[in-house]
Amino acid sequence: MQEWLQADNVRLIGITGTGGYGKSSLVAKVFASTQSFEKQVWATFSQNYPFAVWGRWLLEKLGKATPEKEADLLTAVCNNLRTGRYLLVLDNLETLLEANGEWHDKTYYDFLLRWLSSQTESVILVTSREQPQLPPNSWNYCRWLPLKGLSTDAGVALLEDLDIQGTDAEIREFVKQADGHPLLIKLVAGVLHADEGDVVDISALRQNIFEILGLHRYDSEASIGKILDASIARLTPKLQQLLFNLSVYRPAFNTTAAAALLPEQEVTQADLRGLVKRSLLQENKIESGWVFEFQPLILAYLKQQAGDLTEVHERAITYYHSIAQESASTIEDIRPQLEIFHHHCELKQYQQANDILDSCNEFLDLRGYYTTIIELSSRLEKEWQPSNQDKNSEFANVLTYLGSAYDSLGQDKIAINYYQQSLAIALEIGDRTGEGGSLCNLGSAYCSLGQYQQAIDYYQQALIVLRETDHHDFRANSLIGLGNAYCSLGQYQKAIDYHQQSLAIFREIGDRNGEAASLNNLGNAYNFLGQYQIAIDYLQQSLAISLEIGGRGGEANSLNNLGNAYNSLGQYQMAIDYYQQSLAISLEIGDRIGEAGSLNNLGSTYDSLRQYQIAIDYLQQSLAISLEIGGRGGEANSLNNLGNAYNSLGQYQMAIDYYQQSLAISLEIGDR
Known part of the structure; x- marks a missing residue:
């Protein structure tokens, strides 16, 4: 796969295989280890998202503008993926396919066709249970890896790790029966431990495991369902109920969170580790302790079998309320609120979900978490009537x-x-x-x-x-x-x-945020009037308030305008320092307008320092962003400053061309 990622003509790499073979784990390993891409985006299709929804999400992740017309979205996605070297993962692509292999939304098919016929340095990585139908002329640009089960030797090693003993012949025969399916092997081992104890001999199976399950031939999907049924049946009623209840959680959970969903009984870490031992849960160590989560195939099965979980969602809401903080300084501080929002939506309690959105919006907006606001608000827009x-x-x-x-x-x-x-x-x-x-x-x-x-x-x-x-x-x-x-x-x-x-x-x-904005704008106006010290005083007041309240957007604006004031005073290095600080914040919070403004100002300052090529590079970046987002004022500014740079280089005709373009836009929008 690493070789394919570096090949010149490979535009799509696909990993196929049935559930539980480790497709996503393999791709995650590649995703984490590769370093040759300027940006990497992972998209998991947990549901059949229309291309119109997914395409907008992708452009936001890439920091690109979304077209106004839905008809232009496909072209925008393809074009923007060609602007750099990106790695895009499409995990669980089979979710987008119907039973007969046809696409739920044919736009995805059109996207892949256009992608494969284009010149690009970006690569798409796909995981899917089945290989989507693509025309033969696209095959030269694709590489498909059918992910099979473990080799017999690897399967034997896995069983040894799972404390399953026996003769070499018996263990190898079982691995072959299971077709080397790692999740199936682990689940069967869990059933054996439940029946026989801590250390189990493979001879405890006594006959073909698939005959025991009532299956006449190997079928991984059916086998896992049967094994899960058998494994769950061997749990105590308490652990059965706990397992189904835990399926309502989205993020990983600790013992306290698990106990909150079964308050009538004591839930311990030993209970959760018992589920881990049966491969029904996965366990991970993080800084704050041990957390647990589900393998996706098992989670999907539990959700399908769980029945009515209304009361459990209500318990999850109560739990997240109990750990929610009264005041928040980071996005992690409001994660409980975001989970409360999710569970209210699951219960169709949209009024309560809206109350949570109201309480979180100011915090998210102040710190520039605009895509999170869009995610929450879009769910209410689609579901609430x-x-x-x-x-x-x-x-x-x-x-x-x-x-x-x-x-x-x-x-x-x-x-x-x-x-x-x-x-x-x-x-x-x-x-x-x-x-x-x-x-x-x-x-x-x-x-x-x-x-x-x-x-x-x-x-x-x-x-x-x-x-x-x-x-x-x-x-x-x-x-x-x-x-x-x-x-x-x-x-x-x-x-x-x-x-x-x-x-x-x-x-x-x-209103401290509003006060900071007014002070910032007063500083900006006095800067235009040439009263720079008055401007700096207002801007420093604005910056102090933004730092105090954690207003990242306001902080970036004040820093940018301070740069303008010091630039006007001829203190170019100080101006550059302020612009760089502003640019870093705009990139962090996804503020495209602020990013374009800082780049434009950096270009202008380097022009003043007679470092013309550096200036042009910054100004071209600024112009590209303004063109993407439709910022006509920013576009005019970048064009004007490009004219200045080329004028300084003595390339007068090119300078005139840029000035004429800038003038036309300024006339059009009435920017005197």
Whole structure:
């Protein structure tokens, strides 16, 4: 497989085999050990995701823009995978196939065909129980590895590790009967230990194991089902119930978490290790202690057989509430809340799930976990069907969360679509606060697109509506938006007036994040006016607040604008240091707009230092991102600065070409 990954003409590597042979384990080993790819993405198809859902998810993972039209998604996925050297794993591909081998969603087939016919340095790794049908002309670019069972010698070694003894002939015969299937061998060993004790002789089988199971020939799927039935039947009633209850957990769990699902009986680590010994659970050592999880095939079987687990999901919710922290500083601190959200959705308790989303959104947004917000909100969008006016209002908030997250990722056209849906609901149910908030959000999205006059119109409408409400936060945000729009139009004093109004409101209501944003924008406006020391004072205040509250996006913005101020003062190395800090944060949180801005500013600064090729490299990177996300203002800035660099190099015609392109965009969007 390592040789195939380095081959020039190999674009797809597939591992096939029935469940339990270790396809995913093998690919995970390759995934962890290879170092020749600039980015690696693992996608597990736990369910039959439509290509429209999976394609958007993949582009987000790659940090690429998602096209507005679904019809353009296939092309966008293929094109973006060709922009670098990526390793993409498609685990459990058989989930996308019907029983007759046809695709549930034919777009995946089209994707693979287009992929195999393209020139690319990226590679796709596939695991599947069956090899999908592809045309013969694509075979030259594929390598398929049918994963068979263990060799007889390896099977014998495994049985020795499992404390199964016997004559060499008997053990080898059993491995051959099991076709070397590792999971099946481990499960049979578990059954034997349950019947015979700690050390078992293989002769305890006494006859063909598959005849005992009522199977006339070897069939791994049927055999594992039968063995699991036999293994579970040999458990005490307590352990049987515990095993099925544990199947509701998504992440690995410890003994305390396991005990919470069977409160009427004592659950010990010895109980869980007994299940490990029967190969019904897997055990791993982490820093905080031992944790347990299921092999995917066993988990799927248990979910199929478990029956009604409503009460168990409720116990899981109670457990996660018991370990949830009152305050959070890292994403791990709110993991219990995210699991509570999941279990409420499993119980179709969408109102409660929405309450969890409301409580987590500010934290996730502050720290730039936009894709997590999209994951949670998208589930509610797809599954929740509100039944009354109050719930419709809350559903509109879910759409707003989606819009805001996509806006923060620079995917403004998708954001506008969600904001428009939210606005429509607010108008329908007469929610004036929701209406004002949606209008404000639309202003923000159009401002990001460089359509400043349209943004101003939305902000002004929002202020008119919000004067009827007591929602000061939305009013202040609208004032900030107006300040930013007028700043982009070169009307700096007007911008400062709006930012001062927003700052007063945020301080009055104690909104520290809003206060930081207003201070940052005031610093930006004074920087444009050439009053650099005033600008630096405002920006340092903004940075201090963002550091205090953990606002990563605000921190990046303040650092970037401090870089601008020191750049204007001719202190280029200090400016570069601030830009690099800002860039690192934007990359960390997936802020494409911030990433493009920092790259653009680095390019401009290196141009001032007469390091023109370094400048051009940064500016080309910035331009590429702005083109991807549709950021017209950023595109114009990068083109203008590229003109500066080529002008400095004496390549005047190329400089003129870049300036003309920048001028055309600035005229188009009204950026004076």
